[in-house]
Amino acid sequence: MPDQANTSSEPSLSPEAAKAGMAQALGIELPEEITDPYQDTKAIKELVETLQKEAFGPHRTSMERHWEQIIHYVLGNMWIYFHPTQKKWLPKRLHRWVPKPVTPKVGETLQTIRAMMAGRPLGISARPVGQDPKNVMAASVADDLEPLLGDQHRITPTMQIFDFWYIATGNGFLHTWWDVSPSNGTEVVPFEQCVGCEQVVDPDSVDPQQPECPECGGTQFMEATNPETGEPVGKERPLGRGRTDVPSPFEVGFSPNYQLFSELPYVERKRWRDEAWVRTNHPDIVDKINFTTTPTDRSLQIQKSLAEHHILHGRGYQSGSGSSSKGVTEIELSLKPNKTYPQGLVARVLGGELVVDPAQGLPGPLPYTDHEGKPLFNWVHAGYDQIGGRIWAQGALAVILQKNDQLNQLDSHIQLAFQRMANPVWLEPKGAEIEKFTGEPGLVVKYSVLGQGGLGKPERIPGEAIQGSSFQLRQQILDDIEALTGTFDILKGSKPTGVEAFSALQLLVERSESRFESSVAARSLAYRDWYQLVIEMERQFGPDERTRAVMGPNSAWAFQQFENANLQGGIEIIVEEGQNVPKTTLGKRAAMEQARQMGLLDPTDPEQRFEALTALGLQNLVPTVDANINEAQSEQHDVEVWLQNPVGPFPMRRKPWHSDIFHLQEHLKWANSDRIRDQFKLLEQQNPQGALQLEQLIGLHLFEHQQMLAALAVQGGEGAQAPGGGGLALQSSNQESGAVDTVPSG
Known part of the structure; x- marks a missing residue:
């Protein structure tokens, strides 16, 4: 039987009530409890630092070392090794007399693929979501706005940097955001006044599609004016402009436990901010920050050292070397919506201090939304050669680093053999009494016939030629590099030796281009995702009207007007069909010649x-x-x-x-x-x-x-x-198209 004295019909106190009662009894005033997670700065700072340890953990060490090696090889710094104790790349210690020639096939391959990528038009089109006329209008405007918004984001130089990281490391990132700095200009937004209740309304506080007075619910408005002066009343706000950054893989971190970038719950970005920038943009926390000359994080150490690498020598990053200006690490967190933060979260920690800036919405929800008001995650990633089981992809250059080492070592061997054995030498018997060999033309050599019993005549021995097998091996290594990367002569715009039939050229073009279909497709999809973000930001923050000058079909200039109100429909961005197929000038020529032979073209x-x-x-x-x-x-x-x-x-x-x-x-x-x-x-x-x-x-x-x-x-x-008519190549094309001897092995 339970003890009746210990039972009670009174309900027990909740932990919150018990805590309040104890504080009242002790005369202590409890701090006000925070109910809005976006106001809990302590929890947000702890979250940023916790995720930073996961995103930039030990799993990145080998990848970052490999990426840094590729950068060195691209710049021509190939005679290096990784020091296990100092944790950096250092020059190899060889004898002074050992040549260190460099054949920069890694850099050449990068430029070939980069030029091929740059020559591919990034075409997209907007498709309406549903038959609503508003959606159809939005799709039409989004199509016409692509060149204008691309210029605003400087997409051409942006994609050049993107292609460098994409090809070299296998990972390209685009971070799109809206810049509201005063340098982009400001505009005056006039207030409106309700006709019914005369309430002055800020237009940003009402729905532009269905404006309604928050006081009386009226829908009729007029321009608000100052009752004393009669002048319009309004507010000044920054115009802003869209920007797109291309962070390097050294700056971007995320959880390694996912296989698709779209499934990631967050992305963190690290940046090195110098002291002058911090004092200008965050003077309120500058006294709390300890500035240093070198980042303590390995990823940023490598990123900062890239500015000191050049083609003459690569020292690797060194603590305390390089620029003496001080700076601090900034960590930016972009978190997708979850139970704690239903609108997502964006926060920055600068030098260990959480940045609190209400004007920029820091910390706060994700600032960008689609036409339905859903938060947008403004990060885009493309993988060059995707590997199963992880997000990080492999680049085009990783497979040829060892081959380039073999090529350099072979060149060193050939050069050393040439220096030692290829030069002719003189045999001078003892007692010949020769004063000097000058090597000048018409040299007269005087010697004593008495030396060595009359056999002391000097003798010239010609140098030994380099064995042909060395050059055969060298050519084999070069062929292996082209085969591994797909950068054959046909891709560089050169016609292979011995190939005359255009059908054979077309076969080589298709064989070479097929190597890049997946990487070009991934790049096109990244551009599609980027433009989807750009058009949503334009819809949300763009000006009411834009003007674009267009060269008309009659070579006369025309001006197109775009209204932001026409972008309020639902659209989706798709990649235009055929954009993933690489094209070279030689390939186009071969295709046209083949189409003519088949009777598809009329010359x-x-x-x-x-x-x-x-x-x-x-x-x-x-x-x-x-x-x-x-x-x-x-x-x-x-x-x-x-x-x-x-x-x-x-x-x-x-x-x-x-x-x-x-x-x-x-x-x-x-x-x-x-x-x-x-x-x-x-x-x-x-x-x-x-x-x-x-x-x-x-x-x-x-x-x-x-x-x-x-x-x-x-x-x-x-x-x-x-x-009609045609050259020898056209006449013999059908005859040679089935011949195997006209198709090079590469």
């Missing part, structure tokens, strides 16, 4: 000839054709302008100096385009009789060109069929 068609020359960059060889195309497009532009105010004669008129074939082709393409079709539909709704007359006028102009072409064809002029 007598002027339009096809012009397009082929344009694809090869040779359109300047036919300036007359280019001028006629521009003139035809100018006529079409004049018609579109004339339709806005149809006053005066119809702009399309055939002139004696016009080329009928090119004018007719351009007019047919224009008449079937969406642009003129939409104008026809609008005109049919407003003036059906005028639309019929316009159709007749265009038809008469086309018929006039057709009549002139028919007349010229009868006379054997412009419309006559030109003979």
